[in-house]
Amino acid sequence: MVNEYDIQLSTRWISSMDNVADGPSRGVSGPAPDLLPFIPPLPSYLSDTLLLP
Numbered sequence: 001m002v003n004e005y006d007i008q009l010s011t012r013w014i015s016s017m018d019n020v021a022d023g024p025s026r027g028v029s030g031p032a033p034d035l036l037p038f039i040p041p042l043p044s045y046l047s048d049t050l051l052l053p
Contacts, residue, residue, distance in 0.1 A: 002009065016022045023030060042050060 001007065020030075029035060
């Protein structure tokens with residue numbers, strides 16, 4: 001697809017300390033003020049796929 005649509009990619013390494021997505025991607029929640037105040041409604045067909053608190 002890169003060639004077909006003439007897409008140019010550039011990558012950059014970001015240390016874990018500077019990467020705000022690192023903790024959540026490893027299952028570690030961020031500070032309470034940054035969290036959603038509720039769990040949004042989810043489609044029932046995903047119930048077997050998702051782990052909820």
